[in-house]
Amino acid sequence: MDIEELLKLLKDELLLVLGESYGDFKKETKADVEVFLTLSKVKIERWTKLLQAGELTVDDYKWLLESQKDVLILNALYQAGVSKLRLGHLKNKIIKTIVNTVITVVI
Template sequence: MDFKELYKSIKAGILDLVKERFDEESSLIKNDVDLFLEQSKDKLERWVLLLNQGAITPTEFELLLQSQKDLLIIQTLEKAGVSKIKIGLFKNAAIKLIVSKAVTLIL
């Protein structure tokens, strides 16, 4: 398992999700996404390793990621007037994307 490749894939997937959901603001949100991924990188790498070793299940992996969700502060969207509900839905979709990519790579 190559974490660097997984990390790049996750980053690209989240940025695609941003473009899909927030077309006009997508270029502005990139910095917020980069900050979240950088803040979460060490934990994500550790959790992916545990998932790969079978020490945690995909469900447990998702719960661990959910604990990081509040770090994904999309200040740009809040300033642009996007509702907290829409931002919350985006955060949940980003978590699902990370889980999907990690589980697909490992299993």
């Protein structure tokens, strides 16, 4: 597994998810996604290797990713007035997208 390829795939998938509802903020949300992936790169790599090796279950992997929600700051959308509730739902969708993407790549 090449972590750089995985991160690129995750970035592309996350931008699609964000673009579905927030296409007007494409440039800003792209920056937010890049920051999140950069800050989480080491953990995502370690957890993905553990998942691939069978040392983590999918539920464990999801739980670990959910612990990164605080790092996922959708600043552009928050400044645009998107409610905290909608941002919370969007963060959940982002975590789900990451889990589903990783599963299709490594399992």
